[in-house]
Amino acid sequence: MKPYIISHMMISVDGRIDCPMVGQLSTDEYYVALEKLGPCSKLSGRVTTALECTAVKEETTPETGNAVGRESVHVARQSDEYTIVVDTHGKLRWQADEADGHPILCIVSEQVSETYLETLRSQGISWIANGKERIDLPKAMEVLYEHFxxxxxAIVGGGHICGGFLEAGLIDEVSIMVAPGIDGREGQTAVFDGITRQECNPFRLKLESVEQWDSGIVWLRYKTRKDE
Incomplete structure (x- = not known):
């Protein structure tokens, strides 16, 4: 069992998601649509979190010490919703135990140190540690469902996180808000990025709805077609 997972992203017409760039095109509509998706925990990657989350104190090198080396789960407190961060190597340092009004939950790999997890425990922050070299996303989603x-x-950023979940076959719905503008800069992250397995391409979708907003934004919602 796993959560129902929605990738919800605002993009330029050319599919780029750089936050400052998209922010110049529109911001409020993104959060209005996010509310319309219904109550759900929000998940983002380390880069997006470091850029946007005020609960982050700093981003630094991973703490040294003995690696956990095993699956570990700590529930600091139960909640209807969580602010979830995928931080494979434990680079983020925190100055609060919640963000956007919800408890923080860190998903890390088993490479992080025992010291880092003890720091999270002392701050009242929940964690899931699994995967020897990289996070085992399917297993982490099972833990989210069972223990939390x-x-x-809702996956709210960034491109490599969305790509990783898509490649793992975990995304049930794709929610895309196309803002009325073009980025065009070379090397900018796309909404789904970092997939290396050529046999995965393409991922087929089934269009569920289209909305045109007064601001010029088009909101597209798709279901993933996992039977193909």
Whole structure:
């Protein structure tokens, strides 16, 4: 069992998601649509979190010490919704135990140190540690469902996180808001990025709805077609 997972992203017409660039095109509509998706925990990667989350104190090198080396789960407190961060090597340092009004939950790999997890524990922050070299996303989603009661999850950034979840076959719905503008800069991250397995391409979708907003934004919602 796993949560129902929605990738919800605002993009330029050319599919780029750089936050400052998209922010110049529109911001409020993104959060209005996010609310319309219904109650759900929000998940983002380390880069997006470091850029946007005020609960982050700093981003630094991983703490040294003995690696955990095993799956570990700590529930600091139960909640209807969580602010979830994928931080493979434990580079983020925190100055609060919640963000956007919800408890922080860190998903890390088993490479992080025992010291880092003890720091999270002392700060009242929950964690899931699994995967020897990289996070085992399917297993982490099972833990979210079983231990934290997460039934709906929205991925809110960034491109490599969305790509990783897509490649793992975990995304149930794709919610895309196309803002009326073009980025065009070379090397900018796309909404789904970093997939290396050529046999995965393409991922087929089924269009569920289209909305045109007064601001010029078009909101597209798709279901993933996992039978193909």
């Amino acid at each position: 009661g997460v039934r709906r999850l």
